[in-house]
Amino acid sequence: MNYNKLIPGLALALSGFAAQAQVAVVVNPKSAAASMTAEQVASIYLGKSSTLPSGATAAAADQAEGSAVREQFYSKVAGKQAAQVKAAWSRLVFSGKATPPKELGSSADVKKFVAANPDAIGYIEKSAVDGSVKVVLTVD
């Protein structure tokens, strides 16, 4: 096997992935939060905390299960695979402690949801960001 040819190809493939993987965590433009850490975002999406930095109860939106943006978001922000996230939520749901984020079908739906709710938080592909939402964290 010719490794000299393989490695540049692999690097190209990986860089392609990285470009695809840029995810922006977005909140309502009226939100006081200017930025959030990955830990703050992860704790909301893993049900460890229900509040935004402002103290308001967060209305979190999820993307569709199995979607690329959702897989990237959880692996980059929370360091967890989809099954781990599901298991963590089943621990919370089946002890009556918390309700999982609202699942929406697309980044357009997430933007619409976040733009309409001052305490909303969501995540979308960075390329989908527009003036209707405010970016508080970008991961790639």
Added chain:
Amino acid sequence: MMVHARHRLLPLLLALAAGAAAADDKVFSLSGFGTLGLVRTSTDDAQYALFGQVRGADKDASAEVDTKLGVQVGAKFNSTFSATVQVLTKSNGKGNFMPGVEWAFVKAQVTPGLALRAGRMGAPFFAVSDFRDVGYANTALRPPKDVYDQVPVSHFDGADASYQLSTGLGTLTGQVFGGKASDTSQRYTVDVKRLAGFNATLETDAGLTLRLGYAEGKLTVGNAALNGLVTTLRATPFAAVGNQLDPNNSKASFSGVGLSWDQGEWVASAEYTQRRIKTFLADTDGWYVLVGHRFGPLTPYVTVSEARTVSSNVNNTIPAATAQLTALKAAVDNVVEGQRHTQKTFAVGARWDFARNLALKAQWENVRPDGRGYFISTTPAWGNGKTVNVISVALDTVF
């Protein structure tokens, strides 16, 4: 008592379920979990069952031990009030799969940190009490029997208050609870009155969870034969032995410490628990340590656990002086031996997250009991115990 409670709760459940099906998803949510499991062992001289079950697995595989289905309806009325009802069907202490109301509580989130609940809810005796039946939520095939078989009740009727606080170390949750619990264990009724306890959990951002819990109450086991033996003994000079066996209103306590670690590729958990009871049931200690490692969707794990009887609570002072006394002494010894739970278990297993919302698990256990351990329906050929290998497979789902 139980039957009445169930009759009161069923209409509420049906109303909630109907609401969940009909109303919009903002108020009601429907979720569920299930396990299809199969267990077989290397012996026909005893059966492997979970505590309370009346039948289990031997060389003939049994699907009864682990198979279960739970359905939960949640209702969120506003930002403060919510309700949760969970119905669970599994092989129970009456020997059937009759669905039972595991939980039915209303919750008031008074402040972001303070929550009050009233109704029927999970009794927080262990680290994974609330989701011990949700196979998908756990790494191992089932919670280690050497620890989780010590308490024959899983829920209580009463109230609790919990307070959550963010600290520099992580999220600290304190819970106090009180009420009463009842269930049927191996066809005997078990009632715990004046149940009260607390639970403290610290969950750090680094993935470490520490837990400390304590509960106590007055335990009554509805065992007519044992009550008869106690009455007989109280008419002899050995009334003290009868008093020690008395299964009514015995002071009982359960305490436990636990830790779990879930960060990156490693998972680990451990618990140490103590059961203390002033009756024919033994004082027992139980502990386990589980370590697992994720390789993508595959998580192999190893569990080491031990159950140990630290006191039988009965000092059998009856002398074998006459045939009658010998029979009486043997009757007492028989009761005591039946409650001696001492065994060591080494388990190796794997969880495979092979599809969305589905996990397939397989586990091999090597159980070394001293006496009966936690095996049931032992035959004379069992003798004083033997090493038993147990193979289990389970398919877990959540929806």
